[in-house]
Amino acid sequence: MISGLFLSGIIVWLAGALACLALWRKPANARLVACGAGLAGSLLDLAGSSAALFNSSPAVIGLPFGNPIFTWTIRIDPLSAYFNVTLAVLAAAVSLYSFGYLREMEGRRNLGAFGFFYNLLLMSLALVFTASNVFFFLVAWEVMALSAFCLVSFEHEKQEARSAGVLFLVMSHAGTGLLLIAFLMLASVGDTLEFSSFHLLASAMSPVWQGAVFLLFLFGFGVKAGIVPVHIWLPDAHPVAPSNVSALMSGIVIKTGIYGMARVFFDFYGSPPIWMGTVVLALGVVSALLGVLYALMEHDLKRLLAWHSIENIGIILMGFGAALMFRALGQPSLAALALIAGLYHTFNHATFKGLLFLGAGSVVQSTHTRNMEKMGGLIRLMPVTAICFLVGSVAIAGLPPLNGFVSEWLTYQALLAGFGTTQSLTRLMFPIAGSLLALTAALAATCFVKAFAIPFLALPRSEQASDAKEASPTMLAGMAVLAVGCVALGLGATWLVRVFDPITQQTLGVNASSAMIQARGVALSPGTLHGGTISTIGMALLFVLAGAAFALPLVLRWRRRSTKGPSWDCGLPGLTADNEYTATAFSKPLRLIFSALYRPHREIQAEYEVSPYYPSAIRFESEIEPTFEKHLYEPLRQWIMAAARRMRAIQAGSINAYLAYIFITLILLLLFGVRP
């Protein structure tokens, strides 16, 4: 049943991909097939994997055409099922949205190719989450990376799309290289390539190997997840892709890195040394904080969202890091709480970030710019998009009663409980991480005041913005699905935590949900002794009741007494869009406070004829320094180029020399192979 549904989902995606190739020359049909297959496959996958969520014995599906080295075996255990549910929900909404979104591209771009890569990406994602051995996993991983690359550089006539795509491809492959080494190290210890026999295997290695394998996995998967400092491809690649692809990239493709870490850290490792958890927690804090700080300075709506993906990956890793530390400290139930916080945030981020990227896609499609400073007043022209974007903004800012609040609250609780688990200085990590999480969350709220208010509120700042039109019904439906998801994941917290029981049972050997659900399912508790509770459903109910009982009648009464008038604005007559606060101005205080990080640079040139006090034109330029690119990657690039220049000497173009190289390599391999 589970296998049947899951397999048919895979087959539908594959068939959709091939059909799109066949419909290369019929864009209208290609669009319908691409989105239809995407949607159908997602729904089948959703049905199959949600049934597998509570299945303690994993569903194993062997595909034919195996070969002697490895088999094409799919294994759906609760962790795989959870990530598949996340994938399916997001992919269904995105596919629905794409019906309308791709219509504009009809005739202008090759929708057959788009549909091929789109469905291939969805299929490979499902396989990455379920592949049961190293080779199959890496094959799916590569197919995913390549199809994502093709989708990112889909608008390849733009220089920025090409270079972002290449950067993504290079970094992605560097990460895959690290993964390959790590998997081979594991395989050499266990003499197997099956994930099921890797269970707890990593902890059987010597401490040095354990550490090396851990770091290789952390950075190998970290590249895909976008953790600092291997994040630089992410803010370039996500914005240049078509917006439906951006939603998938930020919503689920980077989560494959998170899935990999969850699999390795909690399935392959038994009880890792405490420094591993400390490293993950610290990287999480740094990623979260730097992600949001750079997002604040961004005025390209989609780049801003991409930076927030780095922030949210950081928050997820804070949960994972705390879970690893608790495991090392012998606190399995706290580890379960922290792991749940991280996994919960993974799903939440997929819904709200998917929603925000889809909203941004509608805005960009209708205003033809990604620059927030050229938008404004869209709430009147695109009311439904505005509401959806607002829901996403409140959710990502972690405000109650939506889903971002629940997972951040669980993360706080895990960090808070950590302080009592050890007497060593390590315990100071927990509250400091907690307070930096508070800073991150508050800065995220600031950033989303900007990201919602500048494009949607006040007056349009450009002609394109005043001519904007509401998105088509299917696009709105796609966004509405995810908006409802944000609300449901927030209000249904006590219902959702049950889902994690099989996962924590499998990885940590404890069931957390019974202690976490309190007051007959009304309130969520961290499950620690005194814990404290929240009830998002209770808060929402009170808001609705109060609104219906007081706000509504009073608003109707006061409406009769209210008049419309111009904004007072200190008495200046004739308010125009020039009076509005810009996104640059909004983030100016933070740019000055954190100037040590940003190193802002600005240039103002005023042109005047008579007196400098009456300028005829002012040119303003402001930029911040990309620290990582300048101080880490630029030296690295130069070093690689220099090394390559030197290595050019051995590549002389003489076939005799090449034959000699092959011969020497062969001898070395033989020597290595037959060593005692």
Added chain:
Amino acid sequence: MMERILESLAQLILLLALAPLVTGVIRTLKARLQTRRGPGIFQPYRDFYKLFRKGMVIPETASWIFAAAPWVVFFSTIMAGLMIPMVAADAPLGLFGGVLAVIYLLGLGRFFLALAGLDTGGSFGGLGSSREMTISSMAEPAMMLAIFTVAIGAGSTGLTEIAGAAIGQTWRFLAPAQMFAFAALALVLIAETGRIPVDNPSTHLELTMIHEAMILEYSGPYLALVEWAASIKQLVLMTLLINCFWPFGLQPTWFGFGALIGIGWLVAKLLFLSCAIVLIETVNAKMRLFRVPELLAVAFTLGSLALVSTFLF
């Protein structure tokens, strides 16, 4: 269940009624300290009464966000107020959230108010929103460190448990960790409620405004709602501070004659804290905006010291 509803109603009435009074008392005390007569402690009630009967002007540029924000602020502040222990250690809505929920509910209100500030299209609304969000972001880590210290002491983020733990040890606030945490939270309170030296609630110059600039375009009943919510928020944060650290007179439950004693103690403690605030406001000048992060860095350092000193005692 019934008891909970009655408790909630009692605390709701107390919140709504007491908040303008606290604002009025602070204003009058401040006036007296500056050898002015001042408007009398009941002036905020008269202001609200007047504003609620007036008509209002909605800016042409504003959308429904402008109309929704006052309600969101008002309701979320009240909900936060019902989650804190005021008279009894048992917070009426304690099940719905603890201290983290209180902070995030206040954050929800601020989020919408900042949106409304930008919604009007004027320069000053945006200026206020930008500054308000910046300052509150900077205040957050210090606040969280102090709260972590308190919560670690009580073993919970539930305010009922925190207040309950404080009741047992009346003089615990003299412990170094508690005193550092108290100082950090007091600084955050000043920043969050928009008081001198961070913001001047009675300024008339738009360029120096923070909170007032954000709500510049509000008038009539909406202005009353926003102002009322601001005074409730001030009451909530003050009560949070005094009941977490000075649990004197905190009753076990809301019922019986004890409630009156509890209210008496609450008013006495609030009066004391108001005097302290008035003193700080009078002897300090307003800071430049870019000096405020330094003040909040002091709060953060105090919070860190509080944490470290939990090791010692």
